Amino acid sequence: MLLPLLTDSHTGGRSALTCRFRCGNACAHDVANRSGNPYFGDIAAAALSRRGVLQAGALGALVVGAIGAGSVGAAPAAADPGKKPGGGGRPGHGGDLRFSPVPPNKDDALRIPAGYRSHVVVRWGDPVLPGAPAFDFDKQTAEAQAKQFGYNCDYVTLFPMGQNKGLLWVNHEYTDEVLMFRGYSASAPTEEQIKIAIEAHGGSVVEVERVRATGEWRLTTNGRRRYNRRITAKTPMRFSGPAAGHTLVKTAADPTGRKPLGMLNNCGGGTTPWGTVLTAEENFDQYFVNGDKTNPNTARYTIPTDIPADSRRFDKVDERFDLAKHPNEVNRFGWIVEIDPFDPDSTPIKRTALGRFKHEAANSSVTREGHLAVYMGDDSRFEYIYKYVSKNRYIPGHDRHNRTLLDEGTLYVATFTGDSPKEEIDGSGKLPKDGAFDGSGEWIPLVTGDTSHVPGMSAAEVLIYTRTAADKVGATTMDRPEDIERNPVTGGVYVALTNNSNRTPAQADEANPRASNKHGHVLELVEGKGTRFAWSVPLVCGDPNDPSTYFAGYDKSKVSPISCPDNIAFDRDGNLWIATDGNALGKNDGLFVMPVQGPESGHVRQFLSVPVGAETCGPMVTADQRSVFVAVQHPGEIDGATPDNPASRWPDGHQPRPAVAVVWHTQGKKIGS
Template sequence: MSLHRAFTPGSATGRNVRAELLRICGGPVRKFLPLISHQGGRSALTCQFRCGNACAHGVANTSGNEYFGDIAAKALSRRGMLRAGALGAVVVGVGAAGAVPALADPGAEPEVAANGFGWGRGDLRFTPVAPNTADALTVPQGYSSSVVVRWGDPVLPDAPAFDFDNQSAAAQAKQFGYNCDYVTLFPMGHHRALLWVNHEYTDENLMFRGYTNGAAATEEQIRIALAAHGGSVVEIERRGNTGDWKLVTRGRRRYNRRITAQTPMRFSGPAAGSALLKTAADPEGRTPLGMLNNCAGGTTPWGTVLTAEENFNQYFVNGPRTPENARYSIPTGVSGRRFDRVEERFDLAKHPNEVNRFGWIVEIDPFDPQSTPIKRTALGRFAHEAATTSVGRDGRLVVYMGDDSRFEYVYKFVSKERYIPGFDRHNRTLLDEGTLYVARFTGDSPGEIDGSGKLPADGAFDGTGEWIPLVSGSESFVDGMSAEQVLVFTRLAADKVGATKMDRPEDVERNPVTGAVYVALTNNGNRTAAQVDEANPRPSNKHGHVLELVEQRDGRFTWSLPLVCGDPNDATTYFAGFDKTKVSPISCPDNLAFDRDGNLWISTDGNQLGSNDGLFVMPVRGPERGYLRQFLTVPFAAETCGPLVTDDQRSVFVAVQHPGESDGATPDNPTSHWPDGGASQPRPAVAVVWHSRGKKIGA
């Protein structure tokens, strides 16, 4: 995902002061698939297993929120105000954020260019990779790559070797899980580190021979799928002094761990114990079981992982027909993987609250394999894409989050108390009490956004915005909803306060050099010409864009679009004003990351330009701002996830998710053989890329 600060355990338990460790660490070309009616360039297979065919269903957000183009058309132009440094309109209906004394300042700014970041010029010198459809991980000339860990590799010391045709749930629970998404690294000195990886979802069509559907699957196949979800902690080691890393396969490996859909967890925060979270198996509403569809994530300054549950709705059957369930696209019938056949809790006709126990940010301590994962209810419940943390100038912890669905929202949490370096016990309570906000955007060029892609007269898609408070502890700021309701049904709360509908807000990351915040808006084929606005300026937005946000000190922000994706020859694209004849084509930005020089790295999901997905890098300051270049492509029909640039900028980790997940693919007719080649089955894996001569990435 993003570039995250590095931590190592401060004692044998891994629970002592970790802040001190911030100082450490320093193929054959394939033919194009025929076009299909799925958004984002995905195959029907990906749509089925990743998100339950979300794009084939109606948009869940049917609120009457105005698209901010409507609002802007009614307002006076704020262009002159922006130039004078003034701010936009106050919050409507809930009062100005600064006027609510119980709230922490939602505009708390981070320390910029701290902890050694930003010491370089950010120059990037490599020959971009050309778009292709090869069944290979393609990297620039002068670079090398290797596979660090793949589906089925042993995680626990007693895990058996992977056997595709003789899988078992018991084995999978000890092996590396299936699709891998978010990646982060916790260095333990120069040559060893812990690698955390999310396992987002399973594709049973590619995992099992003869698989047809969940109703016909064997119970053991369903249990294998349950065990293949979640996440993995694995110990890895550097090969000599290179940027190459490999899985540690010997010794005790005492930190290695598998988290699955059946791992005991606990709720914390204001909604813990709520009647909305109680079930027959957990009448106290405090001990959920497992996590599902973990997409992106983040880390905390005290050295833990924050992993985000995203498309959790698809795993359930027979959901009651309620407005709340409809807003979260909970199935009302029977379909999908049919986890309910082996665990009754997935049948909502019998256990209607079980679905409310998913859709959270989960905190996991990678240094304590015996610790209980924590679902942090203060951060709200929705289709979480990420949870990126930073410490504001006032010392409060800030967490940015996106809700990855069409016309959904961007959120921020600000802790009530301040982060205290080294005070681990105190810091671990910061995510339990604070204020949850949702963003409202306003353009500064009313009447000029017509969907043509033409820049407004001021030369930029830009404007102002405000963070609208939803809830703070046990106090709700949403009429008609209690604090517990706001946290469990956060989407409905955001609807009520007039948040801005965005084009699938996925990853949200903060630049460690400039302090600006970046939002990946992947695509939205459902936006009509009447619904365009300055932050979402194209109808039928199939290529997506990236938004840049700069915090102000009173709960407001300014924003602009430095990147509007697509073919550079398309007049509707924009690369921060850089010469478009020199840039790489890009489609469907998904995950974002920064290197320590402040360059923006962008991975894609569902490229609609006819080539494989890839990883791109773009300077966001200086004369090369907007000079986007493709750094790698992933194998055929795969998605690019991660990515992670190490602090020393000698390695780039990337998760290769669902290789060969194309229409018609089966184990008897695979369309990819990555990473093992030959006649092997495709296996999702984490790979690492480094400069063959030991130079820093991009040099």
């Protein structure tokens, strides 16, 4: 299975170099989902209509957790996702968003609005653990990297420790060896290069402190740094939940099937009400070689059945990555991993009850009935949206009890039904006659505890081969479900759907209304009673001059162009912040903000842009709204770039280094003011 050369063109906004290392060039391969599941426009309208869902008590469902690692807050007020209540200046109505938008650009810099400042908090190679050497690009070692900040940073969250200190958690999604090492050869990487790459994956905990009374944050000057930690692809972990100890996760090195080693390709994430991080393993398949051709789940999870030409060759230094020798090792990746940032000696836990797929994120909140709900997307073309609901209730302050909530519950997958005739959804992006892309949906149970709801599959098999189980129950195929976040003001659950150029006009449906969807869209869910929900599409991304775009009905002459929504977040006022990945409009990626209520609903404005070749990740708005953290992933990842011919020199004027930056207002005002 040969991959395209780096000079090949790509249909989206990513470089071929990014596609090669980030996801194993997934778009060059056939779509993994061959289930033949009907698109929701073809599903019989057995679910309630959207109006019926709302009348049945839609919005009585969830209580949101505070931004960051805080405690659970009060229940938000109900809101119809298709309605625009008036009254600018109120929470979520955008009245306080008054900055001048950053124009689209191709600059090799972090561009921010006038009146703001930025600072690089931590970058690839910065010392994290005691004894870590200062970074030296030309003298890298695996031993040093294991103690230094890892490579491409993605999910970012801050765990406060009082008003002016905190713990910053950062995912390290993947490595780009072409940019990391001079003279890198894909056909003959050195053992030390492979070992460095293994150590550069995972995540980091670093102590940070506020600079005086500003919104700036820096690495702590306390030499002790007792909480600092590196998690890598070699860190000992443990399985919990129904699939722990199952035959399919047992290996020669771990015959108990309970002690996996390391985590890979951690993309998005989330936090729990008890102050831990949930980090998501995404494109784990690309690290393995020689998968079993006879197992249908091998193709369903796009696991290589040979040795791809551009493989990182982890198997050369650790044979567990050779599936011909250790066929179950791949089943030990693709999970949500829970990590306690406040205990650097704790063992990370792979929570099998949340299912195994290419996780983009895992964001939790507490239902009105007191149960924990976790929302998750499977970030591939034509994949699904999931939700887990715990069996037992969350009890504030009962830490030991609460940490069992992710081990027993029900895992669901979503189906969507539109409320417009099929002939009105033609793939052009044109609104149906009722003026909105909206409808109803239902959460279909896959497994509850040790009980499977999928014929022919045990509970453990459902959790290990979750994609296959979702195929069997007829889940609705979506346009790359990425981050999923809950609005702390309206209670709506928002889903970033990044893109899907493979969707044909015949496959367009009301929840994925545009064929060849290279710019993506944003979906809102409003939970109803039981397993039902209402949904709408408030944002269809792209060039505002393109008639297929939609900005919640807002005047498109006044909005910023936006393409490929990826990570999303909410500030305390309920404004939606959108980070983009792979801008297909030919400009740098950026961070955007959009009110979701009132007369400003749909008014998308670009708050910052990242350097050339980079992706915007994170983002994270602090609880006091005085700082926003963003991860600048893969700066300079442009086709043809090398260490001797870099496409970017951000952030230090030398080799490009992935980094986390913080932005704040010079007068101490809220972000966006």
